[in-house]
Structures are given as structure tokens and as C-alpha cells.
Amino acid sequence: MKIDISQKLPRDFYLNDTLTVARDLLGKIFVRKTDETILAAKIVETEAYIGAVDESAHSYNGKTKRNEVMFREGGHLYVYFTYGMYYCANVVTEAEGTGNAALLRAMEPLEGVDLFAQNRFGKTELSEKEKINLLNGPAKICMAFGIDKEKNGVDLLGDEIFILDAPPVKKSEITVSERIGISKSKELPWRFYLANSKFISRR
DNA sequence: ATCAAGATTACCT
DNA sequence: GGTAATCTTGATA
Numbered sequence A: 001m002k003i004d005i006s007q008k009l010p011r012d013f014y015l016n017d018t019l020t021v022a023r024d025l026l027g028k029i030f031v032r033k034t035d036e037t038i039l040a041a042k043i044v045e046t047e048a049y050i051g052a053v054d055e056s057a058h059s060y061n062g063k064t065k066r067n068e069v070m071f072r073e074g075g076h077l078y079v080y081f082t083y084g085m086y087y088c089a090n091v092v093t094e095a096e097g098t099g100n101a102a103l104l105r106a107m108e109p110l111e112g113v114d115l116f117a118q119n120r121f122g123k124t125e126l127s128e129k130e131k132i133n134l135l136n137g138p139a140k141i142c143m144a145f146g147i148d149k150e151k152n153g154v155d156l157l158g159d160e161i162f163i164l165d166a167p168p169v170k171k172s173e174i175t176v177s178e179r180i181g182i183s184k185s186k187e188l189p190w191r192f193y194l195a196n197s198k199f200i201s202r203r
Numbered sequence B: 001a002t003c004a005a006g007a008t009t010a011c012c013t
Numbered sequence C: 001g002g003t004a005a006t007c008t009t010g011a012t013a
Helices: A011-015 A018-024 A113-121 A128-132 A138-145
Strands: A029-033 A038-050 A077-082 A086-093 A100-111 A161-164 A174-177 A191-194
Touching: A011 A018, A011 A086, A018 A038, A018 A086, A018 A100, A029 A100, A038 A113, A038 A138, A086 A138, A100 A113, A100 A138, A100 A191, A113 A128, A113 A138
Parallel strands: none
Antiparallel strands: A029 A038, A029 A161, A038 A100, A038 A191, A077 A086, A086 A100, A174 A191
16 A cells, blocks of 8 residues: 555644544544554544543543643644553544544554554464454554554654545445443444444444 | 542453 | 453542
């Protein structure tokens, strides 16, 4: 696959309404580039977190040292540590100070599968089940891409981690549901995924 | 100062 | 289906 950085999503994409950005991220290509390697995957599942009204958002009770990046201008990467062992990555949305983001929940591997496999399982010969399991969860994405607290706050308009545009996904291919793994504001239908993807975190 | 919860995953039966 | 692992954060039970 050719990585064409002229296709990088512009700042304006991230400044839109959070639910719109979360939905429109489906089908886009998440990329991490280093000197030696390119890792790329298609986003197939996201969730929106909106601080002002959403009790489950980290930003609900205002800015803290942990969630400071969520309050930056849209287009930054918010990485947090949870359960004592995992990282999860979000795309910050809307204007500076709003405290909103879209959680990256699942992706389909495109480029750099051997490195994804090495980072996740310590080997490159994978079973069919392991291939499906490379990126089908928020913490798995961070393991496979090698994303940790060092990447918290990275600007997605930079050259290391960014998202490439792709043709819009048909509305009929998108399923909307309640979010996963939260205990508050469960009823909000803010999870978006590609209904026909094999790489969704949970059915 | 203390402590419960946590935007999860892997492995068990 | 169920639960252990593991530790930072932030509210103060």
C-alpha cells in the first residue's frame, strides 16, 4: 500500500462535532511512521466521549493532569493508561477547551502486519484467530502500534502519527450502538462500527 | 493519607 | 459464561 501524506486529514476534519468525527473516522487510515517502518490500519470502530454531558468521559469533571490533552484543539492524540497495564488512544475533537474525543476501538491491519504481530504476540506466524485479534480492541491497538504515554499529546497533523483520508463509508454500512465497558451514561448511542467488518472488538 | 474504580485483556471452565 | 492481573488517578466512601 502506498502512503500518500497529501491525503492526511486536515485540522478542520477534527474540529467538527464529535459524533460526526467519530462516525467519519470509520474507513480512514491510521498511520504510524518511524525511520524504518510504516504501520497502517483501517479504522472500523470508534466511540465518542463528550465531556460536558457525558458522565463516562474522563473530562466530565473538568481538566486534570491526566486528561489535559482532551482539552486541546482537535487533531491531537489523547493516550491514557488503565487497569494498571493497558493504554488506549483517542482522537481529540472540536475546539480547544471543549474536552471531547473519539476513542479508537478497532482497526483492520493494512501495512506492517509482521510488526503488529511481533508487538502483540512476539512472533510473526499467526493462526487465523490471531490475525483477527491484532487490532480488535482499544488496548490491542496501542500494543500493536507501540503507542504509550510518550505519544500522549502528539499532533495528528505531524509526521509520525496521522490519519489519511479515504472515501466516505456508506451510511448503510455503519451500525450505531451503546458504548462498551463503561458504567455511567451507558444509554448514549455513541459507538460506531462497520457492520460487515471481521475486526470489530465485540458483537 | 487512603482507597475504590477503571473507555481492558487473556485465560479459565 | 467468569475472573485475575496490575497500578495510576482523583475524590475523599
